[in-house]
Amino acid sequence: MSRILTLNSGSSSIKFSVYAAGDAPARMAEGQVDRLGSDAAALTLKWQGTRTTAQIGQVDHRGGLQAILDALRPVLAGAEVAGVGHRIVHGGPRFDAPALLDDDTLTYLEGFEAFAPLHQPHNLAAVRGARLAFPAAVQLGCFDTAFHRGHPWVNDTFALPRSFYDEGVRRYGFHGLSYAYIAGELARLDPGAAQGRTVVAHLGNGASMCALHDGKSVDSTMGFSALEGLAMGTRCGQLDPGVMLYLLQQRGMTPEAVSDLLYKQSGLKGLSGLSNDMRELEAADTEAAREAIAYFVSRIRRELGAMAAVLGGLDTVVFTGGIGENSAQVRAQACAGMDWLGITLDATANAQAAHVISTGPVTVRVIPTDEELVIARAVNARIDG
Structure with missing residues (x-):
C-alpha cells in the first residue's frame, strides 16, 4: 500500500x-x-x-x-x-x-x-x-496563508499607498491549516454552529485568532508577518510602528538585531524574563510570570471583542493549540467577565478540558487541532486523482 x-x-x-x-x-x-x-x-x-x-x-x-x-x-x-x-x-x-x-x-x-x-x-x-x-x-x-485568501479587502490592506498592497505588502493571516481543521471538526460536531459566527483562538508558542463565518475566514489577528496580533512565546505581537523607528533611529539597532528582538526575545519570554513555556510560567507563580500571563490574556480578550465586532455577533468560541487545549487558567482568564458577550464558563468542565466548557448562549469549545491530517488529506486527494 x-x-x-x-x-x-x-x-x-x-x-x-x-x-x-x-x-x-x-x-x-x-x-x-x-x-x-x-x-x-x-x-x-x-x-x-x-x-x-x-x-x-x-x-x-x-x-x-x-x-x-x-x-x-x-x-x-x-x-x-x-x-x-x-x-x-x-x-x-x-x-x-x-x-x-x-x-x-x-x-x-x-x-x-x-x-x-x-x-x-x-x-x-x-x-x-x-x-x-x-x-x-x-x-x-x-x-498557512491560503485559508485567509477570501478576506474582504478592508481586512487585507494597510493604510499605506496602494502601490504597497499591489507589491504584496498586505495582511495574509497564518495558522490556516489549523483553522481549516477546526472548521471541519466544528462542521462535524455541530453543523448548525459551523454556519454561524465563530472565533477560533489558536494559542501556542505561535498564537493567533481567526473570525469565521460559515466556516470561512473573515479576519485574522496575524497580518503581513507572523509577528502581529497576540503576544506569543518569543514574538512581540501587536507593536506601535513608532517603536520600530525608535529602535532603528534612536537606539541605533541593526535590522538584524531588531529582528532577533521581535522574533526571539519578546513575548512571554521577554515579559517574564523566565521562559516562553506557559507551563513553566504557571508553575513559577512569580510576579513577572503572572504579569506575562496577564498581558497574554489581555490581548486575547481585546481581539475576542474585535472579532465579535467584525462578525456582527458571536455564536461559538473554540480554543485550540498547545496552550488553548491545555491551559485551563488561560481559558478561564480569557473568558472571565465576558457575560456581556454571551460567554460564561463552567469551571468544572473547563478544568477537565471538556469538549464544551460553557453554560451561556455562546458555546465555548476545546478542540485539539491536527494540521498534519489536513496536509495528509490534501496529498491523498491528489494522488487518488
Whole structure:
C-alpha cells in the first residue's frame, strides 16, 4: 500500500507523520525532532503503540530531516512513498489551495522568505530534501496563508499607498491549516454552529485568532508577518510602528538585531524574563510570570471583542493549540467577565478540558487541532486523482 509522509518544519523543530493512503488517510506513525541547532536535539517517534526518544546531537534542519528518514525506515518497510505533504507558512497572494511544488513554485515561494524568516526557509529546505529522498513522489505544498485568501479587502490592506498592497505588502493571516481543521471538526460536531459566527483562538508558542463565518475566514489577528496580533512565546505581537523607528533611529539597532528582538526575545519570554513555556510560567507563580500571563490574556480578550465586532455577533468560541487545549487558567482568564458577550464558563468542565466548557448562549469549545491530517488529506486527494 502507498504511504504519505507529512513534514511540518518550524524554527527549531520538524514534526512528521506517516499515513497509509486510501479512502481516508490513516495515521501509522508520528513524531518530531526538536531543539534543532542546540546540542540537545532529540527525535521522538510514536509507532505501534510505543514512544521512543533518541538524542541526535547538534544538527541543523538538514541533519534533522536525515534523522527522520533514518528513523522511518522500519515504518515504511519498503512501501512506496507516493506523496509528501509540506506545511509552508507563506503562499503569498497567489495560492488559495494546496499546490504542486515544482521548480517555478519553489522560486516564487523563496520570494517570501523575508516575510516569514523563522519558518519559510526551513519549510523550503524540507521540500528540497524530500525531493531528493523521494524523487517519484508527489510533493504538495499546503499553505498557512491560503485559508485567509477570501478576506474582504478592508481586512487585507494597510493604510499605506496602494502601490504597497499591489507589491504584496498586505495582511495574509497564518495558522490556516489549523483553522481549516477546526472548521471541519466544528462542521462535524455541530453543523448548525459551523454556519454561524465563530472565533477560533489558536494559542501556542505561535498564537493567533481567526473570525469565521460559515466556516470561512473573515479576519485574522496575524497580518503581513507572523509577528502581529497576540503576544506569543518569543514574538512581540501587536507593536506601535513608532517603536520600530525608535529602535532603528534612536537606539541605533541593526535590522538584524531588531529582528532577533521581535522574533526571539519578546513575548512571554521577554515579559517574564523566565521562559516562553506557559507551563513553566504557571508553575513559577512569580510576579513577572503572572504579569506575562496577564498581558497574554489581555490581548486575547481585546481581539475576542474585535472579532465579535467584525462578525456582527458571536455564536461559538473554540480554543485550540498547545496552550488553548491545555491551559485551563488561560481559558478561564480569557473568558472571565465576558457575560456581556454571551460567554460564561463552567469551571468544572473547563478544568477537565471538556469538549464544551460553557453554560451561556455562546458555546465555548476545546478542540485539539491536527494540521498534519489536513496536509495528509490534501496529498491523498491528489494522488487518488
